[in-house]
Amino acid sequence: MKKKLYLCIQLLSVLLLGACNLQKDIEVVLPAHEPQLVVECYLEPGQPYRLSVLETVSYFDTPQIPVVPDAKVFITHNGRQIELPFKISFDEQYQKYYTHSSTEIVSGKPGDVYTLEVWDGTGRRVTGTTSLLQQVPIDTIEWRYNSKDEAILLTSFQDDTNTTNYYRYLVHSDSLQEGTNRDIVTDDALVKGQQITFGSGYEFEKGDTLTVTLYHIEKKYHDFLNSVSNARNSNGNPFGQPSKVKSAVTGGFGIFTTLVYDRKTVIID
Amino acid sequence: MRPSFLQLTLLLLFFSLTASPPLFAQQTGKISGYVRAADGNGVLPGATVAVPALGLGANTDSKGFYTLPLPVGSHTVQVTFVGYQTATRSIRVTENSQTVSFSLEPASSQLQEVVVEANTLKQKFNSTQMSVDVLTSREAKLLPALFGEVDLIKTLQLKPGVQSGGEGSSGLYVRGGGPDQNLVLLDDAIIYNASHLFGFFSVFNPDAVHQVELYKGGFPAQFGGKLSSVVDVTQREGNNEKIQATGGLGLISSRLTLDGPIVKDKATFLVSGRRTYFDVFTRQINRLNEDNKDYSPIPDYYFYDLNAKLNYRLSNTDELSFSGYFGRDFFTFKDAGFSAGFNWGNKMGALSWRRKLSPNLFATTTLSGTGYQYTISNNIDVFTFKLTSEINDVGLKTDFDLLLDGGHSVKFGAMGTRHQFTIGNLNFNSQDNSLAIEAGSDYEATEFGLYAGDDFEVNPQLSVNYGLRFSGFSSGGKTYTGLEPRFSAKYKLSESLSLKGSYAGMRQYIHLATNSGATLPTDVWYPSNQFVAPQRSQQAALGISKLLADGKFLLTNELYYKWMHNQIDFRDGANLFVNDNLEQDFLFGKGRSYGNEIYFEKIKGRTTGWIGYTLSWTFRKFDGRNGQEDINDGNWFPTRYDRRHDLSIVLLHKLKERISLTGAFVYGSGNAFSLPLARFPFQDVEGRDLEVVPVYSDRNSFRMAAYHRLDLGLVWKLQPKRGESDLTFSVYNAYNRRNPYFVYFDEVEDEQQQVPVSFKAKQVSLFPVIPSVTYNFKF
Incomplete structure (x- = not known):
């Protein structure tokens, strides 16, 4: 009798465990996909002209970096065309790969316009324009502790009343090579012309070294970042609608923008 | 809107029918009156008053009142209602109208209520109304339910033409319409968000509710304001004889209802409450893990409902009633220096005065207030964040029932509602006032409607119900008005075969801002204004009904086609929470839905139940006119709930005197959904983690695997010393x-x-x- 009871309990637990496995692999057949060019280019004054040109791949293709070696890349600034030849390079500071680069350093003043043109042997062509924005300085960085000795970080700056502005705010712990603690992309719709403060959770400790970066970004960069985030979030969200990526270039996917920022490093004490 | 040819034709028909002298007037009389419970359980809405020999019958309305046109002469009238003994009376019908009221004795057998007979099949066969389903709380309580939580709305999903939004969801998708296109009424007042816990449970406590009627098409003229369905829920009245308690203990919630007389034969009351207790368990788990540093506490969650109903008979001609509902869901979370709360819910109060102005004319006037609200609040250090959206209505309506000689049963009335909308009201502040962000929009609007409709028995073969509704809406200096023609007809080919047809034009002036495809507590209602035009629809349906095996079974087939205009969706990435210019994110398109519904039912005997099968198609198109963004490159795309095949089989079997078995099987073609076709790597400004960005193509171009499920239930009536009780077992x-x-x-x-x-x-x-078990009692 005891043995029977034991068997029953065993059986029941197997059934219950089986009942709780609510995720499984399934077979999905995707229609054929025509690859499109993907450009990622950030022009930062003081850094060389460089970018990556890749292409889209069918979702289930084997993961590898889809480079396009025959892609020709030109950037025009103040009427002068600069060619960026194909050369794979790596940036230690930002841990980034580039497929095309030039030795020429990006320069310019706020309001300057840059245009991009990329094409390849199969006739695909991507174009884009961007302009250099004015830097927005960080006014104050402060922190406060809760009862558990965890600190909250607050960064404030002044928004310009006369223009519609878009910002990206990043916080890094210890060094820029580590991942970001906080990444906020926003506009000034609700806080036009006001002092803006970005906060955090109680996530920092005494002695932490924090690097705070405030980017003043273009609307198309703001829209691109938000659409990328929405598209990534729609994969796996039962309530979400699929979101299309709003590229800042025409003829393919990607971003072509300038980078203007203020950066400060603080040690939490 | 320019009236279409069909609308003009119907309008002409409306006036020609009202103007023409009634046919057969000289041979027809009529009886009308109330059906009440002799045990003091108040009036009985949904009871059937019929003359079986003629196959004629009528149902009592939500006030327990019926009207039945009959040929002059002597007839045997039968009155039936679930759980009560059938009353039979011989009545001599003259050309003059006469009042005949009935009082039904409760059935003696405890399991009598297993016999589902809210509606006799013959009467349903004879009714002009098509596309309607009635479900009583008693029926729903017998069927198996998720976590044992009986839910009338989810039971309605088992009817043909009605789909659920997804597993466990209490959202109703009726004939291709969205869950925001259902007019959900509780005792004639609107309930805006009829669900708890993100749609897993509906707000209707089965102990407080008497029945629900669902109209999928052929809408009578008294209903308006939403496109796709009317979900008309009636609360139970208090017992007139003695005070009684009803309740239940379930897996996730408990409920208790008290009702009885305040002044015998004059006034009754009913109060009912229900509350879940997940939070009791999660708090215990959190307490046990208090010392564990890595443990993140589970937030508290619970919901509750309160229902009340008061009835007061002022005189033989006047009756007052009050209905009330209040419900809330709560999420709360607290940690050092941080607290977050999220709560939402409906409130509703309706005062109704019913007066008999003459033997032929009744008036019901209802003053109601209803509202839905959600609040999200966060406190972190010196910062407070609070986001609220709400809609509040005050409405007055008056409805008249006029019985005219010659087989006319006329309804006419008027309604007016003042809406107040608060959308995305945000307050973000710090204690030292260094930070103050405010956002939000407030809107006011007035909605009104005038209607008249006539249910007219032209001759024993042909009956028609025709009506017209004039509706309007005014907000922000913009006024919209429109005519909504309604028409339905029945033609009896033989004693067991009838044809039915209907047409309904509908308008919807307030819109749900949602891009989730499901109803979430954070969805907000938005009025029509100069930027957002009302939604419109037309639906035509054609049906055939066949009584089989001497009226034991009824087989119905209905074909429908629905056109929808000014359908609403939102731009990709639209912020629906805090957005002072929400109208800029609206997208407008059109929709169409068509299908065929087969319904086979048996409602008497030891084994009862139904089989429903729907074959349907539902599409939307947003082609980006007026420079808007399009969806799916402007091409037609199926909605998520476009379900090709939908089958439900529901069986109830009385095994023994005290044991009944139930089962429900559902099968539905897989939901349409979207998948990315391609991807690209994205490095971002800092390249450490390569992100995979999905590239989506056509909207809803993939299909999930088919959905099917079998639920089993067993109701075991216990024999307590006092009152009644049962154990209800369910396996979902x-x-x-x-x-x-x-x-x-x-x-x-x-x-x-x-x-x-x-x-x-x-x-x-x-x-x-x-599996779940619920203990129910009544004493």
Whole structure:
């Protein structure tokens, strides 16, 4: 009798465990996909002209970096065309790969316009324009502790009343090579012309070294970042609608923008 | 709007019918009156008053009142209602109208209520109204339910033409319409968000509710304001004889209802409450883990409902009633220096005065207030964040029932509602006032409607119900008005075969701002204004009904086609929470839905139940006119709930005097959904983690696996010393089917190098087999 009871309990637990496995692999057949060019280019004054040109791949293709070696890349600034030849390079500071680069350093003043043109042997062509924005300085960085000795970080700056502005705010712990603690992309719709403060959770400790970066970004960069985030979030969200990526270039996917920022490093004490 | 040819034709028909002298007037009389419970349980809405010999009958309305046109002469009238003994009386009908009221004795057998006969099949066969389903709380309580939580709305999903939004959802998708297009009424007042816990449970406590009527088409003229369906829920009246308590203890909630007389034969009351207790368990778990540093506490969650109903008979001609509802869901979370709360719910109060002005004319006037609100609040250090959206209505309506000689039963009336909208009201402040962000929009609007309709028996073969509704809406200096023609007809080919047809034009002036495809507590209502025009629809339906085996079974087939205009969706990435210019994110399109519904039912005997099968198509098109963004490149696309095949089989079997068995099987073609076709790597400004960005193509171009599920139930009547009690056992998803809830693409990583090596598709299911038991009592 005891043995029977034991068997029953065993059986029941197997059934219950089986009942709780609510995720499984399934077979999905995707229609054929025509690859499109993907450009990622950030022009930062003081850094060389460089970018990556890749292409889209069918979702289930084997993961590898889809480079396009025959892609020709030109950037025009103040009427002068600069060619960026194909050369794979790596940036230690930002841990980034580039497929095309030039030795020429990006320069310019706020309001300057840059245009991009990329094409390849199969006739695909991507174009884009961007302009250099004015830097927005960080006014104050402060922190406060809760009862558990965890600190909250607050960064404030002044928004310009006369223009519609878009910002990206990043916080890094210890060094820029580590991942970001906080990444906020926003506009000034609700806080036009006001002092803006970005906060955090109680996530920092005494002695932490924090690097705070405030980017003043273009609307198309703001829209691109938000659409990328929405598209990534729609994969796996039962309530979400699929979101299309709003590229800042025409003829393919990607971003072509300038980078203007203020950066400060603080040690939490 | 320019009236279409069909609308003009119907309008002409409306006036020609009202102007023409009634046919057969000289041979027809009529009886009308109330049907009440002799045990003091108040009036009985949904009771059937019929003359079986003629196959004629009528149902009592929500006030327990019926009208039945009959040929002059002597007839045997039968009155039936679930759980009560049938009353039979011989009545001599003259050309003059006469009042005949009935009082039904309760059935003696305890399991009598297993016999589901809210509506006799013959009467349903004879009714002009088509596309309507009636469900009583008593029926719903017998059927198996998820976590044992009886839910009338979810039971309605078992009827043909009605789909659920997804596993466990209480959202109703009626004939291709969205859940925001249902007019949900509780005792004539609107309930805006009829669900708890993100749609898993509806707000209707089965102990407080008497029945629900669902109109899927052929809408009578007294209903308006939403496109796709009317869900008319009636609360129970208090017992007139003695004070009684009804309640239940379930897996996740308990309920208790008290009702009885205040002044015998004059006034009754009913109060009812229900509350879940997940939070009791989660608090205990949190307490046990208090010392564990890595433990993140589970937030508190619970919901409750309160219902009340008061009835007061002022005189033989006047009756007052009050209905009230209040419900809230709460999420709360607290930690050092941080607290978050999220609560939402409906409130409703309606005062109704029913007066008999003459033997032929009744007036019901209702003053009601209703509202829905949600609040999200966060406190972190010196900062407070609070986001609220709400809609509040005050409405007055008056409805007249006029019985005219010659087989006319006329309804006419008027309604006016003042809406107040608060959308995305945000307050973000710090204690030292260094930060103050405010946002939000307030709107006011007035909605009104005038209607008249006539249910007219032209001759024993042909009866028509024709009506017209004039509706309007005014907000922000913009006024919209429109005519909504309604028409339905029945033609009896023989004693067991009838044809029915209907047409209904509908308008909807307030819109739900949602891009989730499901109803969430954070969805907000938005008025029509100069930027957002009203939604419109037309629906035509054609049906054939056949009584089989001497009226034991009824087989119905209905074909429908629905056109929808000014349908609403939102721009990709639209912020629906805090957005002072929400109208800029609206997208407008059109929709169409068509299908065929087969319904086979048996409502008498030891074994009862139904089989419903729907074949349907539902599409939307947003082609980006007026420079807007399009969806799906402006091409037609199926909605998520476009379900090709939908089958439900429901069986109730009285096994023994005290034991009944129930089962429900559902099968539905897989939901349409979207998947990314391609991807690209994205490095961002800092390249450490390569992100995979999905590239989506056509909207809803993939299909999930089919959905099917079997639920089993057993009701075991106990024999307590006092009162009644039972144990209800339920097994949800009895064969433990892994039904798809959603599908996503996942990265497979190399464990050592932590780089993706491949991608695969994964399917997530929500509910495995879930057994439950509920103890119900009444004394």
